[in-house]
Amino acid sequence: MADLEIKDLTVQVEDKVILKGANLAISKGEIHALMGPNGSGKSTLANVLMGNPFYQVVRGEVLYKGEDLLAMAPDERARRGLFIAFQYPVSIPGVTMASFLRTAMSARRGYDKELMPVGEFQKLLRQKLEDLRIEPAIVSRYVNEGFSGGEKKRAEILQMALLEPEIAIMDETDSGLDIDSVKVVADGVTRMFEQAAGNMGILVITHYSRILQFIKPSFVHVMFDGRFVVSGGPDLAEELEGAGYEGIKAQFEVVAAEVAHDGAVRRAGKVFWVAH
């Protein structure tokens, strides 16, 4: 059984069905690439896997190490080793990166009431900042506040490096980065993957094949209209690079999907906080 199994996942947002029966299996030690045109549902998949309450799961299931992922709160998913590098991370004014990172690392490492020792934290932090060539001054800034697009993406990868996930999803980390930055990020991720020695699986979501020249996937999947329509090896990414998504669009039809209004709707994550 794969570490992460997505079966017939059907997801809607308000009055629109976005995922229409998606199936995918990822295990530790594997790198998967997920490609597809804009609007095909790639980011929705990533968010649903992490438990974003904005999305409603109407059908299907997700098993993480054999357990019902959709029943877990986002924080529990994270503590159990699931990670997403967001495409558009939000800012948290007044909270420094250092304090945020230490809190997150402590949670991931099973500290409950107290935080991990500051010395140990700082040693790891310095190392990862260096690996990813991030200015150390970033840690005294507020989380994502005033960050450039590139800084946000690097900060997400910094979190990935510190939290040592078992399954990591990178949601269009390459978009908005110049080619040098893509290479730095990709090299960092590749190093993480190698250092994890088979204990990390990665799903790289991307619109372009550029990043895949640096992060070598074993599997490439193409998503279209909320479904996985083609899967293959690394060659598939190169084909798409040449042909673009027009071929895919011509080959597959947009299927009609009815919005569920009955009580079967299941949120991606439970509503864990006070209702507004």
Place this chain on the structure above:
Amino acid sequence: MAVTNQLGIDLEKYKWGFREPENYVFKARRGLDARVVAEISAMKDESDWMRAYRLHAYEHYTQRPMPTWGADLASIDFDNIFYYIKPTDKQANSWEELPAEIKRTYDKLGIPEAERKFLSGVSAQYESEVVYHNLKAEWEKLGVIFVDTDTALREHPDLVRQYFGTVVPPEDNKLAALNSAVWSGGSFVYVPEGVHVDIPLQAYFRINAQNMGQFERTLIICEPGSYVHYVEGCTAPIYTTDSLHTAVVEIIVKEGARCRYTTIQNWSTNVYNLVTKRAVAYRDATMEWIDGNLGSKITMKYPSVYMVEPGAKAEILSVAFAGKGQHQDPGGKVIHAAPHTQSVIVSKSISRDGGRAGYRGLVKIYEGAKGSRSAVRCDALILDDRSRSDTYPTMEIDEEDVSITHEATVSKVSDEQLFYLMSRGVKADEAMNMIVRGFVEPIVKELPLEYAVELNRLIELEMEGSVG
């Protein structure tokens, strides 16, 4: 086992809600009339002018109507309040001399520890009298006076008489008149010309008798070129009936001097906290109010700075947190009455669980106050749909050559922010706490470290149960 009082509040949970048995030498009766006022003055063996001052203030108090704007004060039962209680016969000069139960109270508040680490002087208010007072010898050498106001009246009568009531006269408002009639305790600080007091002067305040009003009176005088930071931290035990806290704080900041006044208050949620705080800043002087309001049933407090000579500066930073059944109505007033004066007001309010918090402020610029600048920023964070935020910014600008900015934001904790933090393994309640702590961070970072820690802890306490 949980200890629950009549309000159903878990006393063990509310760490500072402890009480000690009352053990008083003298206890005044409830309610107020001219005889009680005269008795208070006689008890304190005051000079004629102060007795006359009190009686005059009382007269004004009886004639002045209650303010009807702002929070609802109708349920205060003024006849059911003790206006003066004296806890011990004399003040203690050292920790050892303090009565055991008062000592225990302060032990719980952490005063000895704070003193070891940080304090150079403590003036702690227990009931209406300052019972513990310790001033470092080197300050005395510099001529700095830091005593309770009753002592100041005895030992420095001319100084007190020269300044007392000059910033907040009894006729200012009904509650200032009440304080002027029945005041007790509070701090008196005098900083001579050119003296910089490097370590903050701190006073801990505490109410510990049912229905006892606390009417402290604080007077700070900063002579030219001096500097002082005065810090008051208030925590209060839980009571079953309403309590009143009506203080008056007057500050005079002379040419080139700087005064910072920091307050962290956490009154129990039955206290009416109605305080008049005002400073006068002269040429090139700087006055800074930093005000953290947690707890209390109602807080109405608008620290003010009158900039009366060119180059004076004012800064007012405030945080208010209103939970269930609470109405926080804080704010600030800056009066630009001279050219090239500058003011900044930053207000942060948080409301949750049906609480009501906000900002009420005044920027007044007189004609002729050319080249003056004022910046007001008020941010409100509302944690749920039952809670409320109100903003009442008033601007009276009678001069054209000025620069004024006003920014106001009202926000909710967004699901996106909570989701983001939770996606990193942070639990929902801690995620909410982080966001709230971040919201008040611009104010908290201005506080001395131990107060910053305390404020964050108090906010966490207030936030308990905010996440379903």
